[in-house]
Amino acid sequence: MESIKKQIPNIITLLNLFSGxxxxxxxxxxxxxxxxxxxxxxxxxxxxxxxxxxxxxxSSPLGLQLDSLADMVTSGVVPGFVMFSMLLKSQSEITSCPAFAYLGFVVTLGSCYRLANFNIDTRQTDSFIGLPTPANTLFILSLPLVLQYSDSLIVLEALSNQWVLLAIVLGSAYILNAEIPLFSLKLKKFTVKDNLLQIGFLIVSFLLIFFFQFLGISLLILFYVLLSVINNKIIKKQ
Structure with missing residues (x-):
């Protein structure tokens, strides 16, 4: 029974990989x-x-390695391929260069570096340094859906522009590994006062997704980074 219990987290990790x-x-x-x-x-x-x-x-070293390897597919290879596909479709006949689309996999490279660094960075137990790969993946995966369902001409033109997409790719790889502290949604104490930031973020998250659907997910990740930066400045002043 004890040996089965030890394997339950690993089985769940493999389900993550299978989903990816x-x-x-x-x-x-x-x-x-x-x-x-x-x-x-x-x-x-x-x-x-x-x-x-x-x-x-x-918890075990094996579980830690399995987790990173599973995340490498779900939150590394998949978003990289999605950006590759979007860059490939964004090219016009005049500026067509299929090799250019492979730059989408810079997202995969940035994710790989972050996942490896996360395993050896002892500072990221209660919060994050740089954008977590799952959050970045949700942002990337929401983009083609925004392109598919949005009625905004500005948004559609932006997400159909290869240079805008390339900027997103490079910005994504940077923010994954930037030395920017980002708050965690983990509740340290079960009191409203100690979790105002997390509760406020969850309320705004619900509203963004409710009113903007897939675009709300993209805005949500941007809001998460912005709110973390503002929170860091408030903490420094205190």
Missing amino acids: CIALVFATKSNFELAFYFVCLGIFFDFFDGFFARMFKV
């Missing part, structure tokens, strides 16, 4: 909506593998 593989298949078929949902499922498993490891007190 399915998402990648749908992404290759340009079914970005199902790819998005399977990535969300993978991120769900990614949260609960650590939860059960702590609950059963069975």
